Amino acid sequence: MKKILVIVLIFMLFGCNNLNNDEVISEYKTLYENYKNVESINVKSENDFIITTKFDETSTEILDVNERSIILDYTKSDSQYNVNVKTLPDGLELNSWHLDDTTYIENEGLKFSYEESLEEFILSHKILSSVYPLELEKEDILGISKPSSVDGKMYEFKLSSDAAKKLVLNNIYNYISYNDNIFELVDIDAKYKVVMNTNSIISTSIVGTMEGFFINEYVLVKFEETNEYSNLNSALIDIPEDIELFKLYILDDGSNVDTIKNKEDFIQYLLKVGYKKTSDNLYVLSANDILKYTFDFDNKVYILKDNGISYEYYWDEDLGISNGCTYDFTQTTIYENECSNIQIFKLNVSKNSFFYDILESNLSDLNLLN
Structure with a gap:
């Protein structure tokens, strides 16, 4: 039973x-x-x-x-x-x-x-x-x-x-x-x-x-x-009443990621995905109080800042730097001081994050950022 x-x-x-x-x-x-x-x-x-x-x-x-x-x-x-x-x-x-x-x-x-x-x-x-x-x-x-x-x-x-x-x-x-x-x-x-x-x-x-x-x-x-x-075949769009105010700030034609030809076009891409201009040639995306991403075009460096620690990727030299650790990605060589595993990992994350934006924007040549 x-x-x-x-x-x-x-x-x-x-x-x-x-x-x-x-x-x-x-x-x-x-x-x-x-x-x-x-x-x-x-x-x-x-x-x-x-x-x-x-x-x-x-x-x-x-x-x-x-x-x-x-x-x-x-x-x-x-x-x-x-x-x-x-x-x-x-x-x-x-x-x-x-x-x-x-x-x-x-x-x-x-x-x-x-x-x-x-x-x-x-x-x-x-x-x-x-x-x-x-x-x-x-x-x-x-x-x-x-x-x-x-x-x-x-x-x-x-x-x-x-x-x-x-x-x-x-x-x-x-x-x-x-x-x-x-x-x-x-x-x-x-x-x-x-x-x-x-x-x-x-x-x-x-x-x-x-x-x-x-x-x-x-x-x-x-x-x-x-x-x-x-709402299959019956959904309606809720359009903001102030939609016309959006036209007061218009990105130029370079915002089309299929037509990036120079640094200015790439900057338009950065603005589209949420980066903000904080000073001349400096654009920052703040994910939260802990995590920030920065393009510094003057110094040709991309910076991942995580918990107050900066992990810098210099795209012209393919070089990573963080807190006295200098890492050459072309040779996987440590130049100065000893880099910990977590430093090497975070520098790789910074480089990968940089190239994610490069790939997503369809930028064909890094020299265009100079």
Whole structure:
């Protein structure tokens, strides 16, 4: 009798996994088609990451653990877009609208605008490709389970290695600022959960881990992303009443990251992504009270300031300096005094952060910064 009760409880808690996989996949693909060319939609997205960094794959020394969250509120209404992004724990918030070939940005009280086509807006907001349900084929799915009952329509898809890599390219990279140019994926494991009814996909979530080389660091990333969908084909954009005031500060045409030809164009890129001019040839991005990033064009140095300690990367010399430690990246040589492992690691982080902006801006030649 006790055994029967245990079996009944198991079925009540976890449901029965005797699913017809072909039917579930077919139903999902049918609903997915509704999102490919959706006229309007609202998406609320929450993304959590724990990024652990080591020197290499076999190292037992943990150099850094970085926890971050990204909260995204996205609305599309015909050809109008609104994207609100908040990052934690730094508390940064960026709000943008695209209306009639013009992009309007509000960043920490600063309001500005610039001309930009819809195609350019979508390209510059890479995370928008992350908010939609995944396109899946039968071969992408290793197995399907039904972990709990939500109107009888919650499913968990175990993804194949190729599908998980596709997930990384289309989703996770966009949130943690990685791409194929600077991240070499070694291993990934991911599950994809879907809640759907007969008419639409209500929510999706992605849970997993990945690891690989980020330029010259080895990182392990634990990620969880949840997207909730509403107002399918009925969403409306909330446009600020003072939107015309954004036009009082207009970035010039050099703000188009596809046409960077000189230092002035690159500075326009820095302003677009949140850097602020603090003096002549000095531009600073303050993530929070602890972390700051600085481009000093007079001295040709990029500075990562973390907990009051500066890690300087001199891009003309490929040289790192911090608290008496001088590190030559071309030779992996320590010039002056002894550099600790954490100093070498943080100098690498500073260099990597510099090259992230270089790659994102499509700057082809560092000499253009001189």
